[in-house]
Amino acid sequence: MAQARLFAQERKLPAIMADVLAARPQMTIKRMETLAPGLELIRDLTEKNKVAADDLAKAVKDYLAEIDTEQDPETDKVQQTARTVVFSMLADASVRDYGPTREFSTVGTDWNSGPGLHARVRDAVEAxxxxxxxxxxxxxxxxxxxxxxxxxxxxxxxxxxxxxxxxxxxxxxxxxxxxxxxxxxxxxxxxxxxxxxxxxxxxxxxxxxxxxxxxxxxxxxxxxxxxxxxxxxxxxxxxxxxxxxxxxxxxxxxxxxxxxxxxxxxxxxxxxxxxxxxxxxxxxxxxxxxxxxxxxxxxxxxxxxxxxxxxxxxxxxxxxxxxxxxxxxxxxxxxxxxxxxxxxxxxxxxxxxxxxxxxxxxxxxxxxxxxxxxxxxxxxxxxxxxxxxxxxxxxxxxxxxxxxxxxxxxxxxxxxxxxxxxxxxxxxxxxxxxxxxxxxxxxxxxxxxxxxxxxxxxxxxxxxx
Missing domain, CATH: 3.90.1690 (phage-related protein like fold)
Structure with missing residues (x-):
């Protein structure tokens, strides 16, 4: 934990990133340095879009999971991976919070007509x-x-x-x-x-x-x-x-x-x-x-x-x-x-x-x-x-x-x-x-x-x- 926090301070990363890094098995300082360009890009993109702490933590976890199989990835690779996970998270958050579809109560919903059917069909069409x-x-x-x-x-x-x-x-x-x-x-x-x-x-x-x-x-x-x-x-x-x-x-x-x-x-x-x-x-x-x-x-x-x-x-x-x-x-x-x-x-x-x-x-x-x-x-x-x-x-x-x-x-x-x-x-x-x-x-x-x-x-x- 101490190493992760020191690394985060040096890179001016949010404390929540240090927590996620510290919880990752076998996360070394050398590995953190390799992944740093992607972490910094996640920081900048999430700060710019005023992302909630939970969404930021999810983006970091997704980034670490995506890049886990790469032993020594190039800077372009880690940045592209970071950009992809952040944009995916932002899209999901946008649909969740401001999407074009309206939420409705599912209690007693008729799924074969009206709003219930529309939700089913919309989900199927998206797929x-x-x-x-x-x-x-x-x-x-x-x-x-x-x-x-x-x-x-x-x-x-x-x-x-x-x-x-x-x-x-x-x-x-x-x-x-x-x-x-x-x-x-x-x-x-x-x-x-x-x-x-x-x-x-x-x-x-x-x-x-x-x-x-x-x-x-x-x-x-x-x-x-x-x-x-x-x-x-x-x-x-x-x-x-x-x-x-x-x-x-x-x-x-x-x-x-x-x-x-x-x-x-x-x-x-x-x-x-x-x-x-x-x-x-x-x-x-x-x-x-x-x-x-x-x-x-x-x-x-x-x-x-x-x-x-x-x-x-x-x-x-x-x-x-x-x-x-x-x-x-x-x-x-x-x-x-x-x-x-x-x-x-x-x-x-x-x-x-x-x-x-x-x-x-x-x-x-x-x-x-x-x-x-x-x-x-x-x-x-x-x-x-x-x-x-x-x-x-x-x-x-x-x-x-x-x-x-x-x-x-x-x-x-x-x-x-x-x-x-x-x-x-x-x-x-x-x-x-x-x-x-x-x-x-x-x-x-x-x-x-x-x-x-x-x-x-x-x-x-x-x-x-």
């Missing part, structure tokens, strides 16, 4: 669309689409003599068709949410999520003067400052959507393959949309960043977060960027002393970034490390300038890039209805999201050589 989902309520229906369709028809009191007749009802304008559309949309929403959480663009790690309840535009709070406590002389008065919404504009969710038509013929012939393909395209589309939304504030003004409240682009010499003379990524140029972050000041001249947390680079600089970080970063926690912790590398292939790079502070600690969803809608939502113009079903993916820089100090941009 058909996502092999990682193990059905519970709907396991008796998960084996065949014919059973699913027949169950919906019987739950509606429809008299059908064959599965073919039942399938035709799915594309009609009856209540049965509406039930099928609603249930499959709920199931696809859950599948899309889980798979999307596992494929979120890496750039999202550099952004902090801000909850927004409405579409109303808002601004960050700012102070009329420095909030630093001043000395009070005898019989002196306390100096008050005003807090008001005169800061940078907050991200305001914007609506996005995409529609999909599934024909009656395709639904009857291959419903599983068709819906799996539709779900996959929805996930890909959502990932790309989030990527482009996050890139907009960086790429605006020819790469100088969005226009801020003072009328200047985000990365401007007046903000102290860029340099007029670019330099290729190296230990020297990275050290200069670190100094700039450490000496970053607020509007009232207060020092932020931001600790560098990550390098954000285009795909063309990924290898260079790894080489530079390897030069300045110790491999063991007991070695001297000039950066007093791991420097993350965030690779964003969507960055247009293949020479520019960024050094940033931890978004969980410092305001910088921020994104917002409407509260409770951190994943896209799937809606559906029986098609009207054609025979079949219509599905649409809808989502409200936006991103903006809300502070200039936590990001430093070097335009490159």
């Amino acid at each position: 058909r669309l996502d092999r990682s989902h193990t059905p519970t309520l709907g396991r008796d229906l998960a084996g065949d689409w014919g059973d699913i369709i027949m169950a919906i028809c019987e739950g509606r009191g429809e008299r059908v003599s064959s599965r073919t007749q039942a399938a035709r009802l799915m594309s009609s304008g009856t209540h049965t068709a509406s039930d099928f559309a609603m249930i499959t949309a709920d199931a696809m929403s859950n599948v899309v949410a889980r798979q999307f959480a596992q494929r979120v663009p890496d750039l999202a790690r550099a952004s902090r999520e801000i909850p927004r309840d409405t579409y109303h535009q808002g601004k960050a709070l700012t102070l009329s003067a420095s909030g630093m406590p001043q000395e009070i002389a005898e019989a002196g008065e306390i100096e008050f400052v005003t807090m008001d919404e005169k800061g940078e504009a907050l991200p305001t969710p914007r609506d996005f959507g995409a529609g999909f038509n599934l024909t009656n013929t395709a639904l009857v012939n291959d419903p599983t393959g068709l819906m799996q393909q539709a779900s996959e395209r929805m996930v890909r589309g959502a990932v790309e949309r989030l990527r482009r939304v996050l890139l907009e504030p960086l790429e605006a003004n020819a790469g100088a960043g969005q226009t801020m409240a003072d009328g200047q682009p985000m990365f401007h010499t007046s903000h102290g977060n860029t340099t007029s003379t670019g330099a290729a990524l190296s230990v020297t140029s990275l050290s200069e960027a670190r100094v700039a972050l450490r000496k970053a000041k607020g509007l009232q001249g207060e020092l932020y002393a931001i600790e560098p947390w990550a390098l954000v680079v285009p795909a063309e600089l990924e290898t260079v970034a790894q080489q530079v970080v390897a030069e300045i970063q110790a491999t063991k926690f007991s070695d001297a490390n000039p950066f007093s912790g791991k420097l993350e590398i965030i690779v964003e292939p969507g960055l247009a300038d293949d020479g520019a790079w960024y050094l940033i502070g931890n978004p969980a600690l410092h305001d910088g890039l921020a994104h917002a969803f409407l509260t409770g809608q951190s994943a896209p939502r799937v809606e559906s209805r029986p098609a009207w113009e054609t025979l079949g079903m219509q599905y649409r993916l809808v989502w409200a999201v936006d991103a903006k820089f809300i502070e200039t100090a936590a990001w430093f941009r070097n335009p490159g050589a």
Whole structure:
């Protein structure tokens, strides 16, 4: 236990991680050092998403179990494993806490009609669309689409003599068709949410999520003067400052959507393959949309960043977060960027002393970034490390300038890039209805999201050589 706690303190890991490590049989210091990059990534991702202690402990246990068979895994392997278990945990927590389906009491529930039947069918459809989902309520229906369709028809009191007749009802304008559309949309929403959480663009790690309840535009709070406590002389008065919404504009969710038509013929012939393909395209589309939304504030003004409240682009010499003379990524140029972050000041001249947390680079600089970080970063926690912790590398292939790079502070600690969803809608939502113009079903993916820089100090941009 003492070794695990010392290791956790050196790596700035939560105490609960030390408890999980200490409880693991044959966990040595050497093994902890090998697994450290993954543990640190779990720490950062869970801190950013404000994960509960129980969920954090589960993520660490799942990570240790997944990596247990690897004797000496590479850093990329441990980080990928850590990212996968955290995203899986976040997806499960999202469905559990904010999912598109409503909870209902199971006491006295009729499982052959109404909400009970809907829950069974939804569970079965999820199992058909996502092999990682193990059905519970709907396991008796998960084996065949014919059973699913027949169950919906019987739950509606429809008299059908064959599965073919039942399938035709799915594309009609009856209540049965509406039930099928609603249930499959709920199931696809859950599948899309889980798979999307596992494929979120890496750039999202550099952004902090801000909850927004409405579409109303808002601004960050700012102070009329420095909030630093001043000395009070005898019989002196306390100096008050005003807090008001005169800061940078907050991200305001914007609506996005995409529609999909599934024909009656395709639904009857291959419903599983068709819906799996539709779900996959929805996930890909959502990932790309989030990527482009996050890139907009960086790429605006020819790469100088969005226009801020003072009328200047985000990365401007007046903000102290860029340099007029670019330099290729190296230990020297990275050290200069670190100094700039450490000496970053607020509007009232207060020092932020931001600790560098990550390098954000285009795909063309990924290898260079790894080489530079390897030069300045110790491999063991007991070695001297000039950066007093791991420097993350965030690779964003969507960055247009293949020479520019960024050094940033931890978004969980410092305001910088921020994104917002409407509260409770951190994943896209799937809606559906029986098609009207054609025979079949219509599905649409809808989502409200936006991103903006809300502070200039936590990001430093070097335009490159």
